[in-house]
Amino acid sequence: MMDTAFSNAERAEVLTQALPYIKRYNNKIVVVKYGGNAMINEQLKQQVMEDIVLLWLIGVKVVLVHGGGPEISEMMTQLGKKPQFVDGLRVTDKETVDIVQMVLAGKVNKTLVNLLEKKGGKAMGISGMDGRLIEAKMRDERLGYVGEITKIHIQPVLDLLEKGYIPVISTLGCDRDGNAYNINGDTAAAYIAGAMNAERLVMMTDIAGILRDKDDPSTLIPEVTISEAQQLCTEGVVSGGMIPKVDCCIEAIHKGVKNVVIMDGRVEHSILMEILTDEGAGTLVTEDPV
Secondary structure (H helix, E strand, O other), X not given: OHHHHHHHHHHHHHHHHHXXXXXXXXXXXXXXXXXXXXXXXXXXXXXXXXXXXXXXXXXXXXXXXXXXXXXXXXXXXXXXXXXXXXXXXXXXXXXXXXXXXHHHHHHHHHHHHHHXXXXXXXXXXXXXXXXXXXXXEEOOHXXXXXXXXXXXXXXXXXXXXXXXXXXXXXXXXXXXOOOEEEOOHHHHHHHHHHHOOOOEEEEEEOOOOOEOOOOOHHHEOOEEEHHHHHHHHHHOOOOOOHHHHHHHHHHHHHOOOOEEEEEEOOOOOHHHXXXXXXXXXXXXXXXXOO
Protein backbone atom coordinates (compact mmCIF):
# COMPACT_ATOMS: atom_id res chain seq x y z
CA MET A 1 0.00 0.00 0.00
CA MET A 2 2.83 2.39 0.84
CA ASP A 3 4.25 2.12 -2.67
CA THR A 4 0.92 3.11 -4.19
CA ALA A 5 0.53 6.05 -1.78
CA PHE A 6 4.02 7.28 -2.59
CA SER A 7 3.39 6.86 -6.30
CA ASN A 8 0.19 8.90 -6.06
CA ALA A 9 1.95 11.59 -4.03
CA GLU A 10 4.65 11.75 -6.71
CA ARG A 11 2.03 12.11 -9.41
CA ALA A 12 0.38 14.94 -7.49
CA GLU A 13 3.77 16.65 -7.13
CA VAL A 14 4.40 16.38 -10.88
CA LEU A 15 1.03 17.96 -11.62
CA THR A 16 1.70 20.77 -9.13
CA GLN A 17 5.06 21.51 -10.75
CA ALA A 18 3.37 21.68 -14.14
CA LEU A 19 0.86 24.30 -12.93
CA PRO A 20 2.87 27.45 -13.87
CA TYR A 21 3.32 26.07 -17.39
CA ILE A 22 -0.35 25.14 -17.68
CA LYS A 23 -1.20 28.74 -16.74
CA ARG A 24 1.37 30.12 -19.20
CA TYR A 25 0.14 28.11 -22.18
CA ASN A 26 -3.59 28.11 -21.42
CA ASN A 27 -5.41 29.61 -24.43
CA LYS A 28 -2.10 30.11 -26.26
CA ILE A 29 -1.31 28.68 -29.71
CA VAL A 30 1.35 25.98 -29.98
CA VAL A 31 2.17 24.64 -33.46
CA VAL A 32 3.68 21.15 -33.62
CA LYS A 33 5.54 20.09 -36.80
CA TYR A 34 5.36 16.31 -36.88
CA GLY A 35 7.07 13.77 -39.12
CA GLY A 36 10.10 11.51 -39.40
CA ASN A 37 10.64 8.57 -37.07
CA ALA A 38 8.05 9.75 -34.56
CA MET A 39 5.48 9.25 -37.31
CA ILE A 40 6.74 5.87 -38.56
CA ASN A 41 7.07 4.21 -35.13
CA GLU A 42 3.55 3.17 -34.14
CA GLN A 43 4.13 3.33 -30.37
CA LEU A 44 5.65 6.81 -30.62
CA LYS A 45 2.78 7.95 -32.85
CA GLN A 46 0.27 6.86 -30.19
CA GLN A 47 2.18 8.79 -27.51
CA VAL A 48 2.51 11.95 -29.60
CA MET A 49 -1.26 11.92 -30.16
CA GLU A 50 -1.86 11.39 -26.41
CA ASP A 51 0.44 14.33 -25.60
CA ILE A 52 -1.38 16.59 -28.07
CA VAL A 53 -4.79 15.62 -26.68
CA LEU A 54 -3.56 16.22 -23.11
CA LEU A 55 -2.34 19.72 -24.04
CA TRP A 56 -5.65 20.39 -25.81
CA LEU A 57 -7.60 19.25 -22.72
CA ILE A 58 -5.71 21.68 -20.45
CA GLY A 59 -6.58 24.57 -22.75
CA VAL A 60 -3.61 24.81 -25.14
CA LYS A 61 -4.62 25.62 -28.73
CA VAL A 62 -2.58 22.96 -30.53
CA VAL A 63 -2.14 23.03 -34.31
CA LEU A 64 -0.58 19.90 -35.83
CA VAL A 65 1.33 20.33 -39.11
CA HIS A 66 2.51 17.05 -40.61
CA GLY A 67 4.62 15.72 -43.44
CA GLY A 68 4.76 12.16 -44.69
CA GLY A 69 7.88 11.70 -46.82
CA PRO A 70 8.43 7.98 -46.10
CA GLU A 71 4.76 7.16 -46.81
CA ILE A 72 4.94 9.07 -50.11
CA SER A 73 8.08 7.19 -51.15
CA GLU A 74 6.46 3.88 -50.16
CA MET A 75 3.36 4.59 -52.25
CA MET A 76 5.47 5.72 -55.22
CA THR A 77 7.42 2.46 -55.05
CA GLN A 78 4.17 0.45 -54.89
CA LEU A 79 2.98 2.27 -58.01
CA GLY A 80 6.28 1.53 -59.79
CA LYS A 81 7.67 5.08 -59.61
CA LYS A 82 11.21 5.67 -58.31
CA PRO A 83 11.55 8.59 -55.84
CA GLN A 84 14.18 11.16 -56.91
CA PHE A 85 15.69 13.96 -54.85
CA VAL A 86 17.69 17.11 -55.72
CA ASP A 87 19.37 18.93 -52.79
CA GLY A 88 17.15 17.01 -50.38
CA LEU A 89 13.92 18.04 -52.16
CA ARG A 90 11.66 15.52 -53.88
CA VAL A 91 11.43 15.89 -57.64
CA THR A 92 7.66 16.17 -58.14
CA ASP A 93 6.23 15.72 -61.62
CA LYS A 94 2.46 15.84 -62.29
CA GLU A 95 2.00 12.14 -61.47
CA THR A 96 4.05 12.46 -58.27
CA VAL A 97 2.10 15.49 -57.02
CA ASP A 98 -1.10 13.44 -57.43
CA ILE A 99 0.48 10.72 -55.25
CA VAL A 100 1.62 13.34 -52.70
CA GLN A 101 -1.92 14.75 -52.54
CA MET A 102 -3.43 11.29 -52.14
CA VAL A 103 -1.02 10.22 -49.38
CA LEU A 104 -0.70 13.49 -47.42
CA ALA A 105 -4.22 14.94 -47.61
CA GLY A 106 -5.78 11.48 -47.61
CA LYS A 107 -4.17 8.57 -45.81
CA VAL A 108 -1.74 10.33 -43.44
CA ASN A 109 -3.98 13.26 -42.53
CA LYS A 110 -7.09 11.19 -41.85
CA THR A 111 -5.12 8.57 -39.88
CA LEU A 112 -3.84 11.30 -37.53
CA VAL A 113 -7.31 12.87 -37.18
CA ASN A 114 -8.76 9.45 -36.34
CA LEU A 115 -6.03 8.77 -33.76
CA LEU A 116 -6.59 12.11 -32.02
CA GLU A 117 -10.33 11.40 -31.89
CA LYS A 118 -9.67 7.92 -30.44
CA LYS A 119 -7.50 9.50 -27.72
CA GLY A 120 -10.37 11.79 -26.69
CA GLY A 121 -9.59 14.87 -28.76
CA LYS A 122 -11.69 16.79 -31.27
CA ALA A 123 -9.73 17.10 -34.51
CA MET A 124 -10.34 18.31 -38.05
CA GLY A 125 -8.02 17.61 -40.96
CA ILE A 126 -7.36 20.09 -43.75
CA SER A 127 -4.68 20.48 -46.40
CA GLY A 128 -2.90 23.67 -47.37
CA MET A 129 -5.16 23.69 -50.44
CA ASP A 130 -8.33 24.07 -48.34
CA GLY A 131 -9.46 27.69 -48.11
CA ARG A 132 -6.24 28.53 -50.02
CA LEU A 133 -4.46 28.19 -46.69
CA ILE A 134 -1.07 27.86 -48.43
CA GLU A 135 -0.74 29.77 -51.68
CA ALA A 136 2.39 28.82 -53.62
CA LYS A 137 4.30 29.06 -56.88
CA MET A 138 6.77 26.72 -58.59
CA ARG A 139 10.10 26.92 -56.78
CA ASP A 140 12.39 25.53 -59.47
CA GLU A 141 11.44 23.98 -62.81
CA ARG A 142 13.99 21.17 -62.23
CA LEU A 143 11.95 20.07 -59.20
CA GLY A 144 8.54 20.26 -60.88
CA TYR A 145 5.59 20.83 -58.54
CA VAL A 146 7.61 21.71 -55.45
CA GLY A 147 6.11 24.89 -54.09
CA GLU A 148 7.52 28.09 -52.68
CA ILE A 149 5.01 29.74 -50.32
CA THR A 150 3.78 33.11 -51.56
CA LYS A 151 0.95 33.74 -49.08
CA ILE A 152 -0.77 32.21 -46.04
CA HIS A 153 -4.55 32.62 -45.62
CA ILE A 154 -4.77 31.64 -41.95
CA GLN A 155 -8.50 32.19 -41.32
CA PRO A 156 -9.57 28.53 -41.83
CA VAL A 157 -7.18 27.45 -39.05
CA LEU A 158 -8.34 30.21 -36.71
CA ASP A 159 -11.97 29.21 -37.38
CA LEU A 160 -11.22 25.59 -36.39
CA LEU A 161 -9.44 26.71 -33.20
CA GLU A 162 -12.35 28.98 -32.31
CA LYS A 163 -14.74 26.03 -32.64
CA GLY A 164 -12.56 23.96 -30.30
CA TYR A 165 -10.88 21.66 -32.86
CA ILE A 166 -7.28 20.54 -33.13
CA PRO A 167 -6.46 21.51 -36.75
CA VAL A 168 -4.39 18.80 -38.50
CA ILE A 169 -2.71 20.30 -41.58
CA SER A 170 -1.08 18.46 -44.48
CA THR A 171 1.55 20.51 -46.29
CA LEU A 172 0.17 20.94 -49.79
CA GLY A 173 -0.19 24.28 -51.51
CA CYS A 174 -1.90 25.61 -54.62
CA ASP A 175 -1.64 28.51 -57.02
CA ARG A 176 -4.30 30.72 -58.61
CA ASP A 177 -4.57 28.33 -61.56
CA GLY A 178 -5.41 25.39 -59.29
CA ASN A 179 -2.07 23.58 -59.57
CA ALA A 180 -1.14 21.57 -56.45
CA TYR A 181 2.34 21.81 -54.94
CA ASN A 182 4.35 19.73 -52.53
CA ILE A 183 5.49 22.09 -49.74
CA ASN A 184 8.38 21.50 -47.34
CA GLY A 185 6.79 20.65 -43.97
CA ASP A 186 9.21 22.67 -41.82
CA THR A 187 8.74 25.77 -43.99
CA ALA A 188 4.95 25.39 -43.95
CA ALA A 189 4.94 25.04 -40.15
CA ALA A 190 7.10 28.17 -39.78
CA TYR A 191 4.81 30.25 -42.01
CA ILE A 192 1.60 28.95 -40.38
CA ALA A 193 2.94 29.51 -36.85
CA GLY A 194 4.11 32.99 -37.83
CA ALA A 195 0.73 33.92 -39.32
CA MET A 196 -0.90 33.08 -35.96
CA ASN A 197 1.79 34.71 -33.78
CA ALA A 198 2.06 31.35 -32.02
CA GLU A 199 3.49 31.19 -28.51
CA ARG A 200 5.74 28.33 -29.62
CA LEU A 201 6.61 26.23 -32.65
CA VAL A 202 7.76 22.70 -31.78
CA MET A 203 9.84 21.10 -34.55
CA MET A 204 10.00 17.33 -34.00
CA THR A 205 13.10 15.89 -35.68
CA ASP A 206 15.24 12.75 -35.61
CA ILE A 207 18.03 14.25 -33.49
CA ALA A 208 18.22 15.70 -29.97
CA GLY A 209 18.41 19.32 -31.15
CA ILE A 210 21.38 21.52 -32.09
CA LEU A 211 24.53 19.65 -31.07
CA ARG A 212 28.03 21.13 -30.71
CA ASP A 213 29.29 17.74 -31.91
CA LYS A 214 26.75 16.17 -34.28
CA ASP A 215 27.82 12.67 -33.24
CA ASP A 216 27.51 13.28 -29.49
CA PRO A 217 23.99 13.85 -28.04
CA SER A 218 25.54 15.00 -24.73
CA THR A 219 26.75 18.19 -26.50
CA LEU A 220 23.17 19.46 -26.90
CA ILE A 221 22.93 23.26 -26.85
CA PRO A 222 19.80 23.93 -24.75
CA GLU A 223 19.18 27.53 -25.90
CA VAL A 224 20.38 29.86 -28.66
CA THR A 225 19.44 33.29 -29.93
CA ILE A 226 18.93 33.92 -33.65
CA SER A 227 22.43 35.50 -33.91
CA GLU A 228 24.02 32.56 -32.10
CA ALA A 229 22.20 30.08 -34.37
CA GLN A 230 23.42 31.94 -37.48
CA GLN A 231 26.95 31.93 -36.06
CA LEU A 232 26.77 28.14 -35.50
CA CYS A 233 25.77 27.73 -39.17
CA THR A 234 28.69 29.94 -40.28
CA GLU A 235 31.13 27.96 -38.11
CA GLY A 236 29.88 24.68 -39.56
CA VAL A 237 28.62 23.40 -36.19
CA VAL A 238 25.18 23.30 -37.78
CA SER A 239 25.52 21.53 -41.13
CA GLY A 240 23.73 19.35 -43.67
CA GLY A 241 20.01 18.81 -43.13
CA MET A 242 20.02 20.86 -39.91
CA ILE A 243 20.75 24.11 -41.77
CA PRO A 244 17.27 24.37 -43.40
CA LYS A 245 15.66 23.42 -40.05
CA VAL A 246 17.52 26.21 -38.23
CA ASP A 247 16.65 28.60 -41.09
CA CYS A 248 12.96 27.68 -40.58
CA CYS A 249 13.25 28.44 -36.85
CA ILE A 250 14.71 31.88 -37.61
CA GLU A 251 12.06 32.50 -40.30
CA ALA A 252 9.28 31.59 -37.83
CA ILE A 253 10.56 34.07 -35.21
CA HIS A 254 10.92 36.81 -37.83
CA LYS A 255 7.29 36.13 -38.82
CA GLY A 256 5.98 36.53 -35.26
CA VAL A 257 6.44 33.25 -33.34
CA LYS A 258 7.61 33.90 -29.75
CA ASN A 259 10.16 31.06 -29.79
CA VAL A 260 10.89 27.75 -31.49
CA VAL A 261 12.22 24.46 -30.18
CA ILE A 262 13.98 21.78 -32.21
CA MET A 263 13.69 18.47 -30.38
CA ASP A 264 13.96 14.72 -30.75
CA GLY A 265 10.59 13.27 -31.68
CA ARG A 266 11.91 9.78 -30.90
CA VAL A 267 11.96 10.51 -27.15
CA GLU A 268 8.78 9.45 -25.36
CA HIS A 269 6.55 12.35 -24.27
CA SER A 270 9.09 14.92 -25.48
CA ILE A 271 6.29 17.43 -26.23
CA LEU A 272 5.06 17.32 -22.63
CA MET A 273 8.62 17.64 -21.32
CA GLU A 274 9.10 20.70 -23.49
CA ILE A 275 5.86 22.48 -22.67
CA LEU A 276 5.19 21.47 -19.06
CA THR A 277 8.58 21.10 -17.30
CA ASP A 278 11.54 23.26 -16.21
CA GLU A 279 13.99 21.15 -18.16
CA GLY A 280 12.36 21.32 -21.55
CA ALA A 281 13.62 19.15 -24.39
CA GLY A 282 15.87 19.94 -27.32
CA THR A 283 17.19 23.38 -28.34
CA LEU A 284 15.17 26.55 -27.77
CA VAL A 285 15.69 29.28 -30.40
CA THR A 286 14.77 32.78 -29.23
CA GLU A 287 14.91 36.36 -30.46
CA ASP A 288 18.07 38.37 -29.90
CA PRO A 289 17.82 40.51 -26.75
CA VAL A 290 16.99 44.12 -27.57
